Amino acid sequence: MQFADIHNHMLFGVDDGAKTEAEMYQIIDDSYADGVRHLCFTPHYHPGYFGEHQAQIEAAFALAQAYCAERYPDLQLFLGNELRYERSCIDWLEQGRCQTLNGTEYLLVDFLYPEPAENILDAMLRVLNAGYTPVLAHVERYEKFHRDLREIDRLKDWGVILQVDAQSLLGGLGHGSKVRARRLLDAGAVDLIASDAHDLKSRPPQLRPCYDFVSRKYGEDYAQHLFWEEPLRIIQSK
Numbered sequence: 001m002q003f004a005d006i007h008n009h010m011l012f013g014v015d016d017g018a019k020t021e022a023e024m025y026q027i028i029d030d031s032y033a034d035g036v037r038h039l040c041f042t043p044h045y046h047p048g049y050f051g052e053h054q055a056q057i058e059a060a061f062a063l064a065q066a067y068c069a070e071r072y073p074d075l076q077l078f079l080g081n082e083l084r085y086e087r088s089c090i091d092w093l094e095q096g097r098c099q100t101l102n103g104t105e106y107l108l109v110d111f112l113y114p115e116p117a118e119n120i121l122d123a124m125l126r127v128l129n130a131g132y133t134p135v136l137a138h139v140e141r142y143e144k145f146h147r148d149l150r151e152i153d154r155l156k157d158w159g160v161i162l163q164v165d166a167q168s169l170l171g172g173l174g175h176g177s178k179v180r181a182r183r184l185l186d187a188g189a190v191d192l193i194a195s196d197a198h199d200l201k202s203r204p205p206q207l208r209p210c211y212d213f214v215s216r217k218y219g220e221d222y223a224q225h226l227f228w229e230e231p232l233r234i235i236q237s238k
C-alpha cells in the first residue's frame with residue numbers, strides 16, 4: 001500500500017515543524033519507509049505568528065528535492081501552504097505570498113480550535129466564492145463544529161474537502177479529537193487523512209497504523225480512498 005500525504009510540516013526552519021535540515025531528512029525517511037510516495041509539504045502561513053518565510057521554504061524544498069532524487073526516485077514532492085484563515089487570506093494568495101496545494105484550486109485552511117462554527121462556515125463560503133476549493137485541515141479538532149452533523153453536512157453539500165489527522169483517529173491528539181474523528185468516519189463524511197507531521201516523536205509522519213485501523217473497521221476501499229486516491233486526485237488536479 002502506498003500513501004499520499006498532503007498536510008505536514010517537514011520542511012525545516014519555516015514553522016513549528018522540523019527544526020533542522022537533519023531532522024527534515026529523518027522525517028522524510030520515516031515517511032517513505034511508512035509507504036508515502038506523494039508528499040506535499042504544507043508549511044503554516046500565518047502572518048504575525050510564524051512570519052513569512054518564502055525564501056526559506058523554497059531553499060528547504062530544493063534541499064528536500066535533491067535529497068529525495070538521490071535516495072527515493074519514486075517519491076514525488078510538491079509544495080503548498082496550510083493557511084490560517086483571515087479575511088485577507090485571499091489577497092495573500094493573489095499577491096503570491098502563499099500558495100494552494102501544488103498550484104491547484106485546492107487550498108488547505110485551518111482555524112484556531114475554539115473557532116465558532118458560524119465563523120468556519122462563513123469563511124468556507126468566502127474561499128469558495130473566491131474560486132478556490134477549501135480543504136478544511138483537521139476538521140475533527142474544531143470542538144464547536146461538532147454539536148451534530150448539520151454543519152458538516154452543509155460543508156459537504158458545498159464541496160468542501162474534509163481532512164482528518166491520522167494521529168487524531170488513534171487518540172494521539174486527545175480523547176475529544178478521537179471521538180469526533182471516528183464519528184465523522186462512521187458517517188462516511190471524511191474525504192482524506194494526512195499525517196500533519198511536525199517531528200519524529202510527538203507528531204510523527206506515520207500513516208500506516210491509522211490506515212490499518214481504518215481498513216479493518218471501515219473497509220479497504222474507503223481506506224484507499226482516504227489515504228491515496230483522494231489526496232492524489234487533489235494534488236494532480238492542476
Ligand SMILES: [Fe+2]
Pocket residue numbers: 007008009082137196
Ligand atoms: Fe498542520
